[in-house]
Structure formats: C-alpha cells, structure tokens
Amino acid sequence: xxxxxxxxxxxxxxxxxxxxxxxxxxxxxxxxxxxxxxxxxxxxxxxxxxxxxxxxxxxxxxxxxxxxxxxxxxxxxxxxxxxxxxxxxxxxxxxxxxxxxxxxxxxxxxxxxxxxxxxxxxxxxxxxxxxxxxxxxxxxxxxxxxxxxxxxxxxxxxxxxxxxxxxxxxxxxxxxxxxxxxxxxxxxxxxxxxxxxxxxxxxxxxxxxxxxxxxxxxxxxxxxxxxxxx
Amino acid sequence: xxxxxxxxxxxxxxxxxxxxxxxxxxxxxxxxxxxxxxxxxxxxxxxxxxxxxxxxxxxxxxxxxxxxxxxxxxxxxxxxxxxxxxxxxxxxxxxxxxxxxxxxxxxxxxxxxxxxxxxxxxxxxxxxxxxxxxxxxxxxxxxxxxxxxxxxxxxxxxxxxxxxxxxxxxxxxxxxxxxxxxxxxxxxxxxxxxxxxxxxxxxxxxxxxxxxxxxxxxxxxxxxxxxxxxxxxxxxxxxxxxxxxxxxxxxxxxxxxxxxxxxxxxxxxxxxxxxxxxxxxxxxxxxxxxxxxxxxxxxxxxxxxxxxxxxxxxxxxxxxxxxxxxxxxxxxxxxxxxxxxxxxxxxxxxxxxxxxxxxxxxxxxxxxxxxxxxxxxxxxxxxxxx
Numbered sequence: 121x122x123x124x125x126x127x128x129x130x131x132x133x134x135x136x137x138x139x140x141x142x143x144x145x146x147x148x149x150x151x152x153x154x155x156x157x158x159x160x161x162x163x164x165x166x167x168x169x170x171x172x173x174x175x176x177x178x179x180x181x182x183x184x185x186x187x188x189x190x191x192x193x194x195x196x197x198x199x200x201x202x203x204x205x206x207x208x209x210x211x212x213x214x215x216x217x218x219x220x221x222x223x224x225x226x227x228x229x230x231x232x233x234x235x236x237x238x239x240x241x242x243x244x245x246x247x248x249x250x251x252x253x254x255x256x257x258x259x260x261x262x263x264x265x266x267x268x269x270x271x272x273x274x275x276x277x278x279x280x281x282x283x284x285x286x287x288x289x290x291x292x293x294x295x296x297x298x299x300x301x302x303x304x305x306x307x308x309x310x311x312x313x314x315x316x317x318x319x320x321x322x323x324x325x326x327x328x329x330x331x332x333x334x335x336x337x338x339x340x341x342x343x344x345x346x347x348x349x350x
Numbered sequence: 351x352x353x354x355x356x357x358x359x360x361x362x363x364x365x366x367x368x369x370x371x372x373x374x375x376x377x378x379x380x381x382x383x384x385x386x387x388x389x390x391x392x393x394x395x396x397x398x399x400x401x402x403x404x405x406x407x408x409x410x411x412x413x414x415x416x417x418x419x420x421x422x423x424x425x426x427x428x429x430x431x432x433x434x435x436x437x438x439x440x441x442x443x444x445x446x447x448x449x450x451x452x453x454x455x456x457x458x459x460x461x462x463x464x465x466x467x468x469x470x471x472x473x474x475x476x477x478x479x480x481x482x483x484x485x486x487x488x489x490x491x492x493x494x495x496x497x498x499x500x501x502x503x504x505x506x507x508x509x510x511x512x513x514x515x516x517x518x519x520x521x522x523x524x525x526x527x528x529x530x531x532x533x534x535x536x537x538x539x540x541x542x543x544x545x546x547x548x549x550x551x552x553x554x555x556x557x558x559x560x561x562x563x564x565x566x567x568x569x570x571x572x573x574x575x576x577x578x579x580x581x582x583x584x585x586x587x588x589x590x591x592x593x594x595x596x597x598x599x600x601x602x603x604x605x606x607x608x609x610x611x612x613x614x615x616x617x618x619x620x621x622x623x624x625x626x627x628x629x630x631x632x633x634x635x636x637x638x639x640x641x642x643x644x645x646x647x648x649x650x651x652x653x654x655x656x657x658x659x660x661x662x663x664x665x666x667x668x669x670x671x672x673x674x675x676x677x678x679x680x681x682x683x684x685x686x687x688x689x690x691x692x693x694x695x696x697x698x699x700x701x702x703x704x705x706x707x708x709x710x711x712x713x714x715x716x717x718x719x720x721x722x723x724x725x726x727x728x729x730x731x732x733x734x735x736x
Binding site: 166169172174175194195198199200201202203205207209213215216217218222226227229230235274 | 356639641642643
C-alpha cells in the first residue's frame with residue numbers, strides 16, 4: 121500500500137537548512153493500522169504529510185496506492201488526495217458555518233455524485249460514528265469528542281484506501297481519546313482501511329498493528345503494537 | 351460550480367454584520383454613482399425643457415455685455431421664416447443695494463414677448479396687462495416667493511448700470527425661471543427723462559416658424575450683420591443656456607470625478623472585507639485543499655463569494671437610485687424652479703454599466719486575497735495555523 125524509499129525532506133528556515141527527514145524507508149501493508157511516534161521535531165508529521173500527498177520529498181520516492189507521489193504536480197496531488205486519502209486532524213478542523221452532515225459531505229463535492237446521494241452517504245457515515253441525531257448541528261454545538269467523530273466520518277465518507285490522522289487524540293479527554301482510537305481501529309478492521317496515525321498518546325500503542333519510532337528525522341525502530349496479528 | 355453554491359452562501363453569512371455593512375456601503379455608493387452619472391443628462395434635460403427648438407438668441411459677437419443697435423430688430427423681423435423678435439435689455443435692477451442683483455431683470459418688448467415666448471404659457475390676462483400698462487411687470491414665480499411679492503404689488507428696481515429707478519406694478523407671474531420683465535418703452539422714456547438716448551439692445555430673441563431652419567437662419571442673420579458696426583453671434587436657445595451654465599458643467603465634472611473616487615473607495619472597502627474574510631479562513635482553506643480541493647476551485651468560490659456580495663449590493667444600490675430619482679421627480683413635478691431635479695432619470699445604460707462595475711469590483715476585490723490564500727502550500731499553512 122505504502123512504500124517509502126530513502127525519503128529525505130529538507131526545509132530552508134532563514135539561513136538554516138532543517139533536515140526534517142533523513143533517508144527514511146518504510147513499508148506499510150494495505151489494511152494495517154500504524155502509529156508514527158516520536159518526540160516533537162522527530163519528523164513524524166512530515167512523513168505523514170508526504171505519504172498523504174500534502175508535501176513532496178526533497179529526495180527519495182513515496183509510492184502510495186500504486187502512485188509515485190514525488191512525481192505528481194499540485195493538481196495531481198489534489199486529485200490523489202481526493203480519491204485515496206481521508207484526513208483526521210488534532211483540532212478536528214470542521215468548517216464552522218456548515219452542519220455536521222454538511223461537513224461530512226464536503227469531500228463528496230469533488231465527486232460526480234448527485235446531491236441526494238451525497239447526503240445519503242454522509243448520513244450513513246454519521247451513523248457509523250454514532251452521530252445521526254447530531255447531523256444538523258453546527259460544530260460549535262458539538263463536544264470535542266463528537267467533533268472528532270464527525271471529522272472521522274468526513275475522512276472515510278469518500279471511501280479512501282488510506283486514512284491519515286495527525287494527533288487525533290491530542291485535544292480529547294481520556295474517554296473520547298479511547299473512543300476515537302477504537303473508531304480508527306474499526307475502520308481498519310471492518311472497512312479494510314489502511315490507517316496511519318501520528319501520535320504522542322501512549323494509549324494508542326495497544327490499538328495499532330505497528331509502531332514506528334522516529335527521532336531527528338530518522339526511523340529508529342519498528343515494533344508490533346497491541347493489535348498486531350500473531 | 352453550482353454544487354458549491356450552498357458553501358458560498360454559508361460563507362457569505364459567516365459574519366452577517368460585516369457582510370451587511372459592506373453591502374450597505376456598496377449599495378449607497380452605487381446609488382450615488384448612478385445618480386451622479388445621470389447629472390449631465392439631467393442638466394441636458396433641464397436645458398431641453400427650458401429651450402424651444404424654434405427660438406434663437408442673437409447677441410453681439412464680442413460678448414453678451416456688448417449691445418446691438420436696436421435697428422437690427424426690424425431687419426431680423428423682416429427675414430423669411432422669422433415669426434417675431436423680442437429684445438432683452440439687461441437692467442441690473444436691485445431691490446436692496448446692499449444685497450445687489452438678486453434676480454435677473456430685463457426691459458423687454460412687451461408687445462412681442464407673447465409671440466416669441468408662446469411656449470411659456472404665460473397667463474393671457476397677465477400678458478394683456480403687461481402690454482397695456484407701461485409700468486407693468488411680469489415676475490418669475492421663484493422670485494415672487496423669495497421676495498414675498500404678489501400680483502398687484504408695487505416694486506422699485508434701481509438699476510446698477512443706468513441712472514433709472516423703475517417703479518413697477520406686478521401684473522402677472524412667469525412660471526419659468528426667476529426673471530423680472532418690464533416694458534422696454536418704460537425704460538426708453540425713463541432714459542429720455544434723464545436726457546439719455548436708448549437705441550440699443552442686449553439680446554434679440556427670435557422665434558422662427560420651422561425648427562429645421564434654425565441653422566440656416568442663424569447663418570443668415572450673422573451673415574447679414576457681418577462687417578457691420580456690431581457683428582452678431584446667433585445660437586440656439588439651448589446653446590445659449592448651456593453657455594450660461596458652463597460653470598455648472600464644471601461642477602458636474604467635479605461631481606463625476608467624485609463618483610470615480612467613490613468607486614475606487616468601494617473597491618478598497620470591498621477588497622478589505624474580502625481580505626479579512628479570506629485571512630480568517632486560511633486554516634479552513636488549507637483543510638479543504640488537504641481534502642482534495644484544487645486551488646482553482648477554492649479561488650473561484652472565493653471570487654464568486656466577493657462578486658456575489660458586490661453584485662447583490664450593487665443591484666440594491668441601483669434600485670435605491672431608481673427609487674430616489676422617482677421620488678425626486680414626484681416631489682418636484684411641475685415645479686419649474688426645481689432645476690435639474692425634475693429631469694433626473696437613471697437610464698438603463700447607466701444601470702447596466704453600474705451593475706457591471708459592482709460585479710467587477712467584487713471580482714477584483716476577491717481575486718487578490720483569494721489568489722494568495724489558494725496558492726499557499728497546504729503543509730506550510732497547516733504548520734503555521736495549527
């Protein structure tokens with residue numbers, strides 16, 4: 121599903137060159153739930169951005185769902201993300217003027233589905249995350265946990281193969297954090313999604329199949345998580 | 351793009367107060383621009399209403415302050431196509447010397463004005479009295495009101511150019527203009543009493559029988575007096591008033607410049623609003639790009655949003671201008687003293703042009719901030735904002 125080969129990413133910050141990633145190679149099989157962990161500045165979010173098609177490597181190659189992302193231009197990357205990737209962010213990042221169901225419907229605006237089909241799929245996704253009754257509420261009317269479940273519904277409503285989550289439990293209390301992790305595991309287990317998550321949350325380890333540890337832009341170790349198949 | 355319409359609509363209502371205030375600013379400015387743009391046409395309309403196509407003004411080629419021999423009158427009257435001629439002699443009379451000349455006053459041929467100014471619809475009885483009473487005066491309605499005069503009142507006008515004090519009796523009103531007319535014969539006799547001759551006149555107003563013959567007749571009159579002691583310059587009544595009002599046309603130019611500056615100000619107001627609106631949504635735009643929205647799609651929705659606000663506000667402004675000019679015409683209907691106000695009419699061409707300007711303002715004001723925001727790298731924006 122994901123092949124990261126010798127990927128480096130350098131940024132220029134003023135006169136300095138920052139090495140966010142340095143020769144990282146990684147393989148993530150289809151249908152797995154993976155955590156990228158490490159201290160701040162370790163390069164885990166940069167790696168997530170690259171494999172989600174949000175950023176391009178300075179060198180090396182990233183192949184996701186059979187596409188060489190480092191060879192795609194901006195429009196092609198946008199099309200790739202729309203077709204293959206669902207996003208979950210730490211601060212939920214719902215559009216405040218839209219209701220829960222309209223937020224979930226947002227990625228479907230990029231498809232050829234009719235208005236009625238879009239609405240039906242969005243409501244189905246909300247049912248999966250248990251928020252049917254809150255469909256017409258605006259984000260400010262929802263709790264943090266509910267907002268994150270709406271964000272997860274938005275991430276899988278267009279049926280992408282890959283779901284990336286950047287600190288999905290970072291802004292949640294323990295109960296909602298567990299519920300979110302469980303939901304992500306459900307997506308992997310019941311819907312066959314590949315889920316890649318950046319997290320500092322130690323609770324996440326028991327939900328994932330593999331934990332990749334990064335530090336200073338280098339992949340230090342990969343070890344099985346609590347959900348690893350024997 | 352239609353499927354993004356609800357998103358655009360909801361974003362417009364994101365900060366309702368700001369959208370409404372911006373819309374009101376645009377609407378009022380557009381209404382003002384519409385009305386100001388029609389000012390030249392309104393002045394033209396006023397000149398049309400003041401002028402007759404069959405009346406010519408003949409004055410000294412050297413200028414209005416120079417006189418013409420009174421003998422010219424009969425020569426012009428004898429020309430083919432001329433119905434009648436009435437002379438105008440500026441009297442420069444004042445009621446109160448301290449206040450100076452408050453209204454234009456002329457000694458006129460009292461037995462000819464009825465024909466020459468037939469279209470002014472002056473009351474027949476007033477004209478009859480004006481012709482029969484040597485000291486009779488016809489006074490403009492506006493001046494009657496300003497001075498608190500009424501028919502039958504005795505008034506005294508002291509000339510500022512000849513040593514004559516005219517003691518006159520008001521015999522009727524002239525609805526058009528502020529003029530005061532009195533008999534040339536009265537002035538002649540008053541001058542003779544002072545031992546002064548009076549064989550000149552200021553302007554000849556010539557009534558002709560065929561409007562299509564105006565230009566040939568004007569040429570013929572001027573040709574007749576070419577190389578004489580006082581050459582003439584003939585012009586249509588509209589051209590005459592237009593020249594008299596040239597200073598007003600200068601004000602019109604200033605007002606049109608103001609309209610241009612106002613339009614520019616609206617661009618900046620709308621651009622500032624659009625810029626604020628985009629700036630507070632940078633994070634959301636990055637999220638939408640992450641979800642797969644292309645920059646062109648986001649750019650288009652932002653520009654459409656700004657254009658929609660501007661165009662709807664522009665349409666409201668256009669309706670306001672129509673309402674305002676309709677009200678103005680209704681209020682000033684039938685009042686000759688209302689000047690250009692009762693000739694104000696916002697033309698369809700101006701409405702369409704102004705609406706287009708409003709739309710263009712929206713496009714321009716939305717395009718710049720939208721371009722910057724939609725082209726920004728997703729990963730960089732996400733790092734900066736979250």
